[in-house]
Amino acid sequence: MKKAPAIIIFFIITYTIIGFAQVPSGLDVLMKIDKNLVLDKAISYTTIIIHGRTGTRSIKSKNWIEGKDKAFVEYTDPPREKGKKMLRLGNQVWNYYPEPTDRIITISGHLLRQSVMGSDLSYEDITENRKLTDMYDAKVTGSEMINNRNCYVVELSSKLDDIAYHSRKLWVDKERWLPLKEIRYAKSGRPIKQSELLEVFSLENRWYPKRILYHDLMQNGNGTEYIVESVELHAAIAESQFTKAALKK
Amino acid sequence: MLVLKLAFRNITHAGLRTWLNVIVLSFAFVLIVLTEGLYDGMSEQVKDAEIDSSVGGGQFWQKDYDPNDPFSFETAHSEIPVDLKKEIERDNASAVLIASASIFPRNLIQSVTLKGIDPDQKIVNLPVTVLKEEQDTNAIPGLIGFRMAKSTGLQAGDYVSARWRNIKGTFDAGDIKIVKVININIPSVDKGQIWIPLESLRTMMQAPGQATVITFKKNLSRIPSGSREWIFKDHNYLLKDLNENISRKRLYSNFMFSLLLGIALLAVFDTQVLSIFRRRKEIGTLMALGMTKWSVIILFTLEGCLLGILAFITGFMYGYPILAYLAKEGIVLPRMIEQSQFAILLVLYPKYGLKLYIVTALILFISVIIVSFLPAHRIAKLKPTDALKGKLS
Amino acid sequence: MIKFLIKGLLRDHHRSLFPILIVSFGVLLTTVLYSFINGELNDLIDSNARFDTGHLKIMTRAYNTMASQMPNDLALTEVEKLILSLNIRYPDYDWTARIKFVGLLDVPDENGETKAQNPIFGLAVNLFGKNSKEGERLNLAKSIVRGHVPEKPREILISEEFAKRMNTVIGHPITLLSTSSGGAIAVQNFIVCGTVKFGAAVMDRGAMIADLSDLQYTLEMPNGASEILGFNKKNYYDPDETKIIKTNFNSLFSNAGNQYSPLMLTLEDQNELGEYLQYITVLTLVIIGIFLAAMSVVLLNTGLMSGIRRYGEIGVRLALGQSKDQIYKSLLYESALIGFIGSVTGTALGLAVSLYLQEFGIDITETLRNTSIMMSNIIKARISIASFYIGFIPGLLATLIGTALSGIQIFKRQTASLFKEFET
Structure with a gap:
C-alpha cells in the first residue's frame, strides 16, 4: 500500500483543483467561451430565419471566417438575395449589391444601426470586435439551470463609456463553455436584447452553437433564428478573400 | 364754388335716393375693410402662433x-x-x-x-x-x-x-x-x-x-x-414657408376686394345714370341759365364724390364700433366645429391697419369719381334745347 | 298681360335694359365670386388628394395606425387583384397603387464609392401604366425644372434643390438605400432623368418620384403597395359619395380582427382635412353671405330707383283709371321678369367666366413662383351646383323686393292730387 498515499494525494490535489475551479473568474469564463467560438480559418454555411411582423423568411449564406476580425459573407438563397455579399474587417463593413445595381455600400454612421438582412441583429451588433474583457468587468455571480444544463451566471458591467450595451448577463454552460443565454441591458438596467442558444454540436474538440434565437425585448416580435448548417475547419482561404475586390467577383 | 354748393344741396335734398347710395357705398367700404382685416388678422394669427409657440424672436x-x-x-x-x-x-x-x-x-x-x-x-x-x-x-x-x-x-x-x-x-x-x-x-x-x-x-x-x-x-x-x-x-428664414402661403392667400383677398368694389361702384353708376335721366330737364335749365357743359358735368361728378364722402362718414360712424368690437372680441365661429382641433382659430380676430383704411378709402374714392364721371360726361353731347324738352339721347 | 309687359320692356330701354344690365352684372359677380372661392377650396382638397390622400384611400389597418412611419412591412399585398375588384365595384373611381418610403440617396463617385448621402422621402406611382393618370395628376411635366419626365424603368425625378445640394448631374446613376419590407437594407440604382419643384419646403429639401414597379422590386413588395388611392373620374371630390363607398367597402373587405385587412378612408378622415374643410366652409359661407347682402342692397336700390323714375308714368296710369292693385301687380310681374332675365343672363355670363377660370385659371407664376407639384400656380375657379343658383336667387328676389318696397308708394298717392303733379 505504498502507493496509497500517492493516490490519495493525487485525489486530494485533483479534488482541490476541481474544487477551486468550481468558481472560475469572469475572465476565465470569457476566455473559455472565446476558445470555443473563435474559429481560426473556417468556411461555414448558415441559415437565418427571420420571424417578421408579416411572415417568416429564411436566408442562406456561405461564410468565410478568419479569427475574430475577418468575415466574408455571400448570400446564396433565396434567389433575390443571391449574389449579395458582405465584407467585415474589424469594425468596418461593406455590402455589395450585384448587377444591375453593382454597388459597394460602406455601412457606416447610422447605417450601422440598420438591421442585418431584416433580422434582430444590427450591423453594429456584428461588428463590435473589441474583446468583451476590454469593454467589461466580468464577475461570476452564481449558478443557474438553463435548459437542464448547469450554468454559471456571469455579469458584465462596462468599464468604458462608448459601449452600446451598458451591462450584460450571460448564462454559461459549466461543461461546454458556451453561453446558453445572454441578456443585454440599457444604462437604466432595462433588458433590451436577448439571445438563447437552443442547440449545440461538437466540432472536432470543441462545442459550437447550432441554433441561436435572438430577440428584441422591447418589441413583441418572434425574433430571429441563426442556424449553423455546417462548418469546415482549417479551410484553405486565400488572403484575397477578405478584400473589397472580392466583393465584385 | 356755386357748383359745390349746388351739388351739396342736390345731394342733401335727394333724400331716400342719396341714403340708399350712401348705405351701399358705406357698406362696401366697411365690408372691404372687414374682409381684408379678416385675412390680415388670420395670417397674423397663424404667424403669431408660430412665433409664440415655436420660433420666438429667432x-x-x-x-x-x-x-x-x-x-x-x-x-x-x-x-x-x-x-x-x-x-x-x-x-x-x-x-x-x-x-x-x-x-x-x-x-x-x-x-x-x-x-x-x-x-x-x-x-x-x-x-x-x-x-x-x-x-x-x-x-x-x-x-x-x-x-x-x-x-x-x-x-x-x-x-x-x-x-x-x-x-x-x-x-x-x-x-x-x-x-x-x-x-x-x-x-x-x-x-x-x-x-x-x-x-x-x-x-x-x-x-x-x-x-x-x-x-x-x-x-x-x-x-x-x-x-x-x-x-x-431670423424670421425670414424660419417663417419662409408660412410667408409664401400668406402671399398666396393675399391674391385671393385682392380678388375679393375688387369684387366688393365692383358691387359698390355698380350702385353709384346705377344712381348716376338714373339721376341724369331723371334730371334731364334740370340739366337743360341749368344750361339755359348759362352754365357750361363742363360745369354741369363737374356738378354731377361732384355729387358722386359727395356721395363717397358721406359714405365714408356714415361707414365710419356705424362701421367703426362694429369693426372695433369684432377686432376686440373676435368672430366666433359656429358651434359645429367647436369639437375640432382648431382650438386657436376658433375665434378669428380681424386686424385693420391705418394703411388699410386709407388705401381702401382712396381706391373707393377714386373709383367713385370715375364712375360718377362716366355717365355724366354724356351730358357734353347734350343740346340744351333737347334737354329742356326732356330728351336725352 | 306678360306679352304686354314684354312689349313695354322692349320698347322702353330705360325700363328694361339698364336694370337687366345691373342685375346681370351683380349676379355675374356673385356667381364668379362663389365659383372662385369654391375653386380655392377645391385647390386645397385637390393638392392634398393628388399628392397624399386621394378622394379615397385604402391601407391595411395596421399600416393606418402607424401611417406616419410608412411601415412598408405592413403594406397591402395582392394589390392587382384588389384594384381589379375595386374597378368593378366602383367604376366611377380611378384606383391606383402607391408606395411611400424613406431612405437615403447615395451619390457615387467615379469608382462607385459613396460621394454624398442624404435622407429623402420617396413616392412611387404608376408612371408607365397604359391608362395611368398619375403623371398628369402629379403635374409632373409642368413641374420639371431640368431634364424630362421618366420614360423608362429605373428613371426617377428628384427635387431641384436636392439635386443642387447633392451636386448630381442629370443622366447619372444614383443609389437608393431604403428599408425593404423585410427590414433589411434595400439598395437599388436609379438614373436621375430630371428635377422638379414640389412647392412644399419639406419635399424640396429631399424627395424623389419613381415608378411603382421599380420600388415594388427594390423594397421586396411584389404586388404590394403602401396604399391604394381612389380618384373620382370626374375629378371632383364628392363627400357624400365617398362616405357611401367607404362604408360599403369596409363592410365587404375590412375585418377589425385582422390587422392586415384593408381599410378605406375618405379624404376628410385624413390629415385633419375634415375639420379644415368644415372650417373653410364656414368661412366661405360667411364671405358669401356678406357679399350677397351687399349685392342685395344694390339690386334693391335698382328696384327702388326704377320705382322713383317711373313716378310720372304711374301717375298717368292711375289717372287713366287703373287700380293701384293692378299697377302694383304689373310692376311686380315686370320686375320678376327683369329679375329673371337679368339673373339668367348674369348666371350664364358668370358661369361662362367661371368656366374660363376653371379651365384656364389665372396664372400667377409671374407674381408668385414657379409651377410645382404640390401647389398649382394657376388659381382656378370651380363650378358646382350652387354656382347655378347662388347668384340667381338673390338676383331675382332682390329685384322683386326692391320693386315691392318702392311700389308701396303707389298706395300713398292721392288720385285727386295727380293733376296738380302734372301741372308742375
Whole structure:
C-alpha cells in the first residue's frame, strides 16, 4: 500500500483543483467561451430565419471566417438575395449589391444601426470586435439551470463609456463553455436584447452553437433564428478573400 | 364754388335716393375693410402662433441641426456659449436639446424626436410647466400634441417605453409618462415629437449643459452675434414657408376686394345714370341759365364724390364700433366645429391697419369719381334745347 | 298681360335694359365670386388628394395606425387583384397603387464609392401604366425644372434643390438605400432623368418620384403597395359619395380582427382635412353671405330707383283709371321678369367666366413662383351646383323686393292730387 498515499494525494490535489475551479473568474469564463467560438480559418454555411411582423423568411449564406476580425459573407438563397455579399474587417463593413445595381455600400454612421438582412441583429451588433474583457468587468455571480444544463451566471458591467450595451448577463454552460443565454441591458438596467442558444454540436474538440434565437425585448416580435448548417475547419482561404475586390467577383 | 354748393344741396335734398347710395357705398367700404382685416388678422394669427409657440424672436441653431433630417440630431448638440448662456439666465432665451429615440406604443417600434425644454422657460408659449408637476419620479414626464397623440394612440396618463442612445452611443431605455396632450395648431411642435424636461434629456443623453436650438424672446432689441458653432436664423428664414402661403392667400383677398368694389361702384353708376335721366330737364335749365357743359358735368361728378364722402362718414360712424368690437372680441365661429382641433382659430380676430383704411378709402374714392364721371360726361353731347324738352339721347 | 309687359320692356330701354344690365352684372359677380372661392377650396382638397390622400384611400389597418412611419412591412399585398375588384365595384373611381418610403440617396463617385448621402422621402406611382393618370395628376411635366419626365424603368425625378445640394448631374446613376419590407437594407440604382419643384419646403429639401414597379422590386413588395388611392373620374371630390363607398367597402373587405385587412378612408378622415374643410366652409359661407347682402342692397336700390323714375308714368296710369292693385301687380310681374332675365343672363355670363377660370385659371407664376407639384400656380375657379343658383336667387328676389318696397308708394298717392303733379 505504498502507493496509497500517492493516490490519495493525487485525489486530494485533483479534488482541490476541481474544487477551486468550481468558481472560475469572469475572465476565465470569457476566455473559455472565446476558445470555443473563435474559429481560426473556417468556411461555414448558415441559415437565418427571420420571424417578421408579416411572415417568416429564411436566408442562406456561405461564410468565410478568419479569427475574430475577418468575415466574408455571400448570400446564396433565396434567389433575390443571391449574389449579395458582405465584407467585415474589424469594425468596418461593406455590402455589395450585384448587377444591375453593382454597388459597394460602406455601412457606416447610422447605417450601422440598420438591421442585418431584416433580422434582430444590427450591423453594429456584428461588428463590435473589441474583446468583451476590454469593454467589461466580468464577475461570476452564481449558478443557474438553463435548459437542464448547469450554468454559471456571469455579469458584465462596462468599464468604458462608448459601449452600446451598458451591462450584460450571460448564462454559461459549466461543461461546454458556451453561453446558453445572454441578456443585454440599457444604462437604466432595462433588458433590451436577448439571445438563447437552443442547440449545440461538437466540432472536432470543441462545442459550437447550432441554433441561436435572438430577440428584441422591447418589441413583441418572434425574433430571429441563426442556424449553423455546417462548418469546415482549417479551410484553405486565400488572403484575397477578405478584400473589397472580392466583393465584385 | 356755386357748383359745390349746388351739388351739396342736390345731394342733401335727394333724400331716400342719396341714403340708399350712401348705405351701399358705406357698406362696401366697411365690408372691404372687414374682409381684408379678416385675412390680415388670420395670417397674423397663424404667424403669431408660430412665433409664440415655436420660433420666438429667432433662433440659434447648432451648426449640424437640420429639422428635416433626424440623423443630424446625433451630432447636433453643443455646449452653449457664454454670451448665449447669459441671455438664458436673463430669461431672454431658452435652450432646447433635440434627440432621436424609439418608442414602443402598442408594442410597435416608432421613431420620435425628443425635445428637452426648461419647464420654467418663458420664451415660447407651450404649457411645459406641467412637466415639473409630475409626481412619478420613475418615469420621464412628457407632453405631446394632438397629432402625435393620434399617430401613437397615446393619451394623458399613459406610459410608453422608450429607447435611445446617449451621445456616446450607449443604449438606454426608460418609460415616458404622457402628462398632457395639448391642442396646438402648430404641426412643427407636435408631429412626431415628445417634449420632456431639458435636464432629464441632458442626463439621458449624457450631455450636460448642451443644447441644439436656442430660442430668443420675441421683440428683443439686441441679439448676440452667432459663431461658427451656433448660427442665427431670423424670421425670414424660419417663417419662409408660412410667408409664401400668406402671399398666396393675399391674391385671393385682392380678388375679393375688387369684387366688393365692383358691387359698390355698380350702385353709384346705377344712381348716376338714373339721376341724369331723371334730371334731364334740370340739366337743360341749368344750361339755359348759362352754365357750361363742363360745369354741369363737374356738378354731377361732384355729387358722386359727395356721395363717397358721406359714405365714408356714415361707414365710419356705424362701421367703426362694429369693426372695433369684432377686432376686440373676435368672430366666433359656429358651434359645429367647436369639437375640432382648431382650438386657436376658433375665434378669428380681424386686424385693420391705418394703411388699410386709407388705401381702401382712396381706391373707393377714386373709383367713385370715375364712375360718377362716366355717365355724366354724356351730358357734353347734350343740346340744351333737347334737354329742356326732356330728351336725352 | 306678360306679352304686354314684354312689349313695354322692349320698347322702353330705360325700363328694361339698364336694370337687366345691373342685375346681370351683380349676379355675374356673385356667381364668379362663389365659383372662385369654391375653386380655392377645391385647390386645397385637390393638392392634398393628388399628392397624399386621394378622394379615397385604402391601407391595411395596421399600416393606418402607424401611417406616419410608412411601415412598408405592413403594406397591402395582392394589390392587382384588389384594384381589379375595386374597378368593378366602383367604376366611377380611378384606383391606383402607391408606395411611400424613406431612405437615403447615395451619390457615387467615379469608382462607385459613396460621394454624398442624404435622407429623402420617396413616392412611387404608376408612371408607365397604359391608362395611368398619375403623371398628369402629379403635374409632373409642368413641374420639371431640368431634364424630362421618366420614360423608362429605373428613371426617377428628384427635387431641384436636392439635386443642387447633392451636386448630381442629370443622366447619372444614383443609389437608393431604403428599408425593404423585410427590414433589411434595400439598395437599388436609379438614373436621375430630371428635377422638379414640389412647392412644399419639406419635399424640396429631399424627395424623389419613381415608378411603382421599380420600388415594388427594390423594397421586396411584389404586388404590394403602401396604399391604394381612389380618384373620382370626374375629378371632383364628392363627400357624400365617398362616405357611401367607404362604408360599403369596409363592410365587404375590412375585418377589425385582422390587422392586415384593408381599410378605406375618405379624404376628410385624413390629415385633419375634415375639420379644415368644415372650417373653410364656414368661412366661405360667411364671405358669401356678406357679399350677397351687399349685392342685395344694390339690386334693391335698382328696384327702388326704377320705382322713383317711373313716378310720372304711374301717375298717368292711375289717372287713366287703373287700380293701384293692378299697377302694383304689373310692376311686380315686370320686375320678376327683369329679375329673371337679368339673373339668367348674369348666371350664364358668370358661369361662362367661371368656366374660363376653371379651365384656364389665372396664372400667377409671374407674381408668385414657379409651377410645382404640390401647389398649382394657376388659381382656378370651380363650378358646382350652387354656382347655378347662388347668384340667381338673390338676383331675382332682390329685384322683386326692391320693386315691392318702392311700389308701396303707389298706395300713398292721392288720385285727386295727380293733376296738380302734372301741372308742375
